[in-house]
Amino acid sequence: MEAKFHNTLTGTKEAFKPIHPGKVGMYHCGPTVYDYPHIGNMRSFVLADLLRRWFEHESKDHEPLAVTQVINITDVGHLTGDNSGDADTGEDKMEKAATRDGKTAAEITALYTAAFREDLDALNIRTHDAGFEPTHFPKATEHIKEQIELIKKLQELGFTYEVGDGIYFDTARFPEYGKLGNIDVAGLKEGARVDAVANKRNPSDFALWKFSGSQNRLQEWNPGDFGADFAIGFPGWHIECSAMSMKYLGEHFDIHTGGIDLMPVHHNNEIAQSEGATNTGRDGAAGSKPFVDYWLHSAFVNIDGTKISKSLGNGIRVSDIAAKGIDPLAYKYFLLGAHYRTPVNFTWEALAGAEKALNGLRRAVAEGAADSEVTGVTGVVNADYFSRFEEKMADDFATPQALAILFELIKDKSVSPADKRVTLLAADEMLGLKFDALEKDVRVLIPKEIEELMALREKARFEKDWKTADRIRDELVEKGYKIEDK
16 A cells, blocks of 8 residues: 655655665654653654554555664764754753763763663564564764764865864755755844854854864864864764764665754755765755655644743653553554644643543453454454555554544444454554553453443542542452552
């Protein structure tokens, strides 16, 4: 089944055609590992997971593709000025975090990279599943050589100039600058960025390499060790993504994703320096080699109507969800309840609703397993429901509509419990929500009377009516059911 994605580069929904038949290469902008990731950061990786699972799933109309996936780890060069739109000033976030936490830069990197990987696992983001190629997680500090070589190439082609604090990319030499998202370069009001760097030629110019100067830095490199003749310093934030993506995926690859906040500056800078270095002509000449064919961007996650920000102290983590006794996959379900390009507003009430809906699907799978044990019938995929589900997923991941089809399935009395189970598990290969989570524990159908008592007890607990909750628990025990609050 042919998939169509909204391509930010063209502003239209396009049918996906891989560059190399049977293969797809994807790069996802990863975290800057100076702090713990919050739930908003994780949305773009849920999108990455949808893409990977779609390409690797197989149906009668769709052959699986071999996926090479890269998620970079930014552990140098991301300056604090980026938060205010001034991408070339401020402290390096890694250096600042090391000072803040009293650790070395390497210790900071290890701590927050591990936390990020744990969150990926908690959300069942496919990165190292058996039978699939492991995801690459390259670190910027381990690819300094590639970044310096790319800067040298841009120097040779005339795309750079040097000022007091570093080497900059001259965006005037790349006429297509800003083509991603149709950015109005002429209208950018970034005078502060020009003033911040003496002799910077254009507001949109960006640093490829920053000189250490008299700074006492924890992380710096001598380009002379790699055959370059510029001063000791550290790479700019943007150059790392171009260098690492091209190392693992080639100069021209299929898909690049990230949060919508990265599109105007970071991703346009990637395009400019990458196509500037690899085109057949110069100055972004027409007919040059494209960097990426499809750009996909996920929208923001707000909390109670407010933008998530570490400075505001509202950066809820995936582990915070688990600490409340809620399955982190309920958050993934919450995100899939909206289209990835639609902003969402997180509340604990909305998350509780998502967990209830997810468990409804899981219960249908468990009931199908119990039915199969009784009847000996394993079930088959319902072709009608599954094809409709696939069609929605193929349409730029219309996940709200796809999930609605699954609920339509579980309410359909004409479909056997065993068939519902098999169909739901086939759909879950594309969603990664672990629909079989209850199946491992549930081997009997819970009577409606017991479910109603359980619901009444949960209501009493929520209202802190412990006396009623205890009474209902005792009643359930008398009926042969033990409840453990985990």
